[in-house]
Amino acid sequence: MRIPVVVAVVTSTSLALAQPPEASPPQEAPPAQKVPTTGRVVDMLGKPLRGVKVGIEGTTERVTTDAQGRFVLSAPIGASLVFEFDSYQTSLATVTGDPLGDIVLLNASMGETIELKGEAPPAAPGAAQLDRTELQRVPGTGGDIVRALTIMPGVVNLQIPLGYSGVVIRGASPQDSKVLIDGFEVPVLFHNIGFRAVTPAETIATLDFIPGGFDVAYGRASSGIVSLTTRPGGNKRAAQAEVSFIDGGLIAQGPAGGKTEYLVALRRSTIDFVLPALIPDSVDLSLTTVPRYWDEQIRIDHRLNARWKLLFANLGTDDIFELVASKQEDAKDKRFFNRTRFMRNTIGAKYHEGEWTADLGLSLLLQQFVFELGSNQFIDNKLTSLTPRVEITRTAAKAAGLTDVVWRTGAEVQVGRYAIDLALPVEPREGEPMPEIDFDDTSTRFNGTVYTPDFVGWTAVTGNLDKTIRATTGVRADFFGRARQLAIQPRGEVQVKVAKPWAVRLAAGSYHRPPQYQSEILEKNLQSEKSLQTILGVQYEPREGLRAQLSGYYTDRTSLITHGAPPPPGSSRVDSGLVNEGRGTSVGGELLATYRGGPWFGWLSYSYSHSTRIDAPGQPKRLFTFDQPHSLNAAASWKKGKWTLGGRFQVYSGLPFTPALGSIFDSDRNIHIPLYADPNSERAPIHHQLDLRVDRSWKAGPVRLTGFLDIQNVYMNTSVVTFFYNYDFTQRSAFESLPIIPSIGLRGEL
DSSP: OOOOOOEEETTTTTEEEOOOOOOOOOOOOTTTTTTEEEEEETTTTBBOOOOOOETTTSSSEEEEOOOTSHHHHHHHHTTTEEEEEEBBOOOEEOOOOSSSOOOEOOOOSSOOOOOOOOOOOOSTTTEEEEEEHHHHHSSSTTTOOOHHHHSSSBBOOOOOOOOOOOOBBTTTOOSSEEEEEEEEEEOOOOTTSSSSSSSSSEEEEEEEEEOOOOOTOSSSSSSOOEEEOOOOOOOOOOEEEEEESSSSEEEEESSSSSSSSEEEEEEEOOOOOOOOHHOOOOOOEEEEEEEEEEEHHHEEEEOOOSEEEEEEEEEEEEEEEEEEESSSTTTTGEEEEEEEEEEEEEEEEEEETEEEEEEEEEEEEEEEEEEEETEEEEEEEEEEEEEEEEEEEEEEEEETTEEEEEEEEEEEEEEEEEEEEEEEEOOOOOTTOOOOOTTTTTOEEEEEEEEEEEEEEEEEEEEEESSEEEEEEEEEEEEEETTTEEEEEEEEEEEEETTTEEEEEEEEEEEESSSGGGGGGTTTTTEEEEEEEEEEEEEEETTEEEEEEEEEEEEEEEEEEEEESSOOOOOOSOOOOEEEEEEEEEEEEEEEEEEEEETEEEEEEEEEEEEESSSSSSOOEOOTTTTOEEEEEEEEEEEEEEEEEEEEEEEEOOOOEEOOOEEEEEEETEEEEEEEEEETTOOOOEEEEEEEEEEEEETTEEEEEEEEEEEEEEEEEEOEEEEEEOSSSSSSEEEOOOEEEEEEEEEEOO
16 A cells, blocks of 8 residues: 655745755855756656756746656756646746756646646556546546546446445456555445445546556555545635536635645435436335435645645545335345445655655544345444554665666554454355345354454665666565465566657566455455466557557466365354465456547557456366456547537446356245356356537636536447346346436536
């Protein structure tokens, strides 16, 4: 887990101040005498920024940084240099006569329009980034983060992601990935009805999608990372309100004194007011509690002095849903109830002086998950987790024969306390079909407390071997306290600039995911799932704003968690019988082409993936449940004046499933026990659809209004999500997505 490294400090005027490296005092020069001045401009992660405008304050003289972020100009000693770059805060530095060292620009994330003209390199081969305005412009997403993720290559498109908290990346299970907000894990990214993310896109600065090959600062995931960075409130007071058929919200932001900025967001669902009117009276369904959620978000940034910047962030959500699949008063066994809520409070401190940067954080997570089915089956899981973390970065122009060296080291402790009370059937694992419905089955029982003390340390060095080769090598060590397992994970990457505008990247590493989901937490001796990832990428960037990436990957998965042999008759064992016996592989290729220029934003992605696994030695090979061989997304958005128009076309393979061949009647329990074919031996049909979006802005007095219409699946081509069977498994029917999903809303900004 990781918070972006901030290596800039700000003055009381919100401008970053570059600190020169330590050196002997320069010889004084006459004020009018110009001296050669050099330096390098980087972002918060230490990556060079190309195309930054560097000028002398009060003059029209300007130069721009090169691909390494470096610049050279002549300026009088004592003059102020101004650094300007779209989507970053304007920064100042004073000319001293010495090299200036690194000037770090902070993300501005302010204003209505953010145009990214100087793209930083992707975080890993195949990775991608979207800023706030791009998230809102992707057609067919309703301006939502979750739906925007579906355009990323390698993300499995789930029409109804009900019950899954993670993102399915490269055919793996959803729990194999991690979602981070401001560097700390969040337990859920979206509401359990699958419509909206827990945080509005308007509060997000950037979305980083890293499908694999991530560096040592990220961990506890064997697949990929989705990292969201929230934005500060800014130095101008503003307010925004939005309402649609799905939800409505308020955002307020601005300064609180000369050194403090705030952002507050509140959102509530509106679908619970609309949905009852859309369900026909003929449907035998009682919505006891219509799907309802609340989201809240607070961020406060404070500049303590020229070296320190403080942060307080609060994020919370409360999601509740209850229904009875019958209007009969005595239908207790057909009741379904779910409540998911969490709150994460984070305080952070960022320090920078010269070549040194420190990033400190302390985060508290409070979470509750409640699920009830019928009268007897339930789970109530309360989690309290405390996570302190520190990361230190040092930069150097030269070290150990390398140039432009960045050294990072960090440590983190994540201590969790689970209070669990459950009575459920045996949980089906990945690839196992849903068992017969037996509302009296409570064969898995537990009532107690589980502690998960996890510790981690990491270090990595990045540097240029020569003008064309830049390498990163590092190691991460996780100690998973419950299983008493030490996981050493070496990782590395090599970037080679073959010939402008071509570049090649090779990344490889070891990754571990600890057992922490549902019944996994009941097993004390379960080890982490492991993956060895190798990714080769080729990047073509003929000019600014146009980039194409082609990557191929191979992932070898071991120690996958599966069900072992059942307990002997009469056994008093209360655990879930899970073991680390599974193996699997994922292989594939991905193409991502993006265009950002003028009024146009274009996106083309295609991915091929093939994921198979063996659940235990001697068992046959089968497909992963989320294996999706083909996925194509083509999107374009045009913005001019008051209008924004966009379209998106997508085609993707259906997911595999296990068909039922029939059933055997169990007269003692009065249920039909299904007989299944080979696991995941059939696949749902391929799906294609067209999405359109129109935005129109206008002024009404001091208020700027924006109306939008976002339509998913314009020509109403329904998608088969899976199949359901009747009571004796002799007939099946397709469970389809909604034929068309219109989203109409109005946003006002003051």
